[in-house]
Amino acid sequence: MPSQQPSATDSNPASFPYGRVGTLLLDAGRVTESQIREALGETPDEDERSLVGEKLVQCGLLTQPELLKFLFDQLTKEREAYQKNPISEPVIRFRGLEKTLDGRKILDGVDLEIPLGKITAILGVSGGGKTVTLKHMIGLMKPEAGEVEVDGQVLGSLAPKELNKLRTRFSMLFQGGALFDSLNVADNVAFPLREKTKLKEDVIQRRVNTCLKQVNLGKMGFKFPDELSGGMMKRAALARAMVTNPEILLLDEPTAGLDPIIERSIHHLICDTYLRFRYTMVLISHSVPEIFRWSHHVVVLHQGKVLEAGPSIDIANSDNPVIRQFLTGSLEGPIKVI
Ligand SMILES: Nc1ncnc2c1ncn2[C@@H]1O[C@H](COP(=O)(O)OP(=O)(O)OP(=O)(O)O)[C@@H](O)[C@H]1O
Ligand SMILES: [Mg+2]
DSSP states (O other), X not given: OOOOOOOTTOSOGXXXXXXXXXXXXXXXXXXXXXXXXXXHOSSOOHHHHHTHHHHHHHTTSSOHHHHHHHHXXXXXXXXXXXHHOOOOOEEEEEEEEEEEETTEEEEEEEEEEEETTSEEEEEOOTTSSHHHHHHHHTTSSOOSEEEEEETTEEGGXXXXXXXXXXXXXEEEEOTTOOOOTTSOHHHHHXXXXXXXXXXXXXXXXXXXXXXXXXXXXXXXXXXXXXXXXXXXXXXXXXXXXXXXXOSEEEEESTTTTOOHHHHHHHHXXXXXXXXXXXXXXXXXXXXXXXXXXXXXXXXXXXXXXXXXXXXXXXXXXXXXXXXXXXXXXXXXXXXXXX
16 A cells, blocks of 8 residues: 555545554654554554554554654644644634623633644633633533634524534543443443444444553453543543544543543543544643643633633743743742632
8 A cells, every 4th residue: 555645634534544643653764664564454444543553562563652752752743833833723713702600700701712633721720710611612501792613603503403413523521531330431432322323333332442442441341430540530531532533522631630640641642542533622631831742722711811822832931920820830929829
């Protein structure tokens, strides 16, 4: 099979006979075409191609740390390119969003753009309205003023049926993971497919197995949530969010409550997932300053407004005192702790 040179963000998976990650590895000269063919077999389907990195590792053609470093370096290059040329059409846009909850103005005129096909991190103090912001993106909450636009469609103007259709393009990992305790991991991951699609059971099983392998839980499908560690639960929740092949993945605190090593492994997994599928990702995170290294774009929410937004490299160097305090975690500064 000849190596093609599609743009990394090409939305058609068929453009990548070796998977997107395989193409990146090949273009960087890290593996040869015959090595990829050895790892993938003769006629890999799309799911198998998405696992090309793991298959190269299994065949001993690459080590796991080499693969992770390669993918991280790739994201770093892309973040640097995005800083130099941050032009990307927004897929989600808020215009003057206002929301009051329990008599408190949580969103007070939020103007925000989420770039298509990039990883955006939303930062802000606890209770500052990040989850509320995410819920507005999929119409789970309605603003009292302002507009949410997804791909040019104003959510407030959509009929319930149209809104439901638009929602199928999203997946959300809720803060806390929210796995169903009564279902094992495989059934948890299968749940959105059984609920929302008419796929046959054998197709569902295959898709679930692929997603579990993608999050390194290949042999854990039979376990129940209370038998998993916190990191495994996050990975299972990520698999469930990915199983429908969404275009936009919203992740609310995917690393909260994890030790630094597991946190790092989840960030690698998010990076890996992004480079395999090129979803638009929106990530709420308290992993500061770590999260700056894993996102192209950062939006800082403060006192109901967007304080700053732009390429992660620029925001990391911002001299805004609120952002500096956030980055350093200092108790002194404009953010009052108690
Ligand atoms: N459904 C709701 N009803 C009433 N108040 C709500 C509701 N959802 C959120 N709030 C309030 O809105 C504020 C913002 O909540 P939100 O969950 O968006 O914070 P957050 O920035 O995600 O915080 P954290 O980092 O702790 O998750 C909080 O004061 C919260 O109590
Ligand atoms: Mg929250």
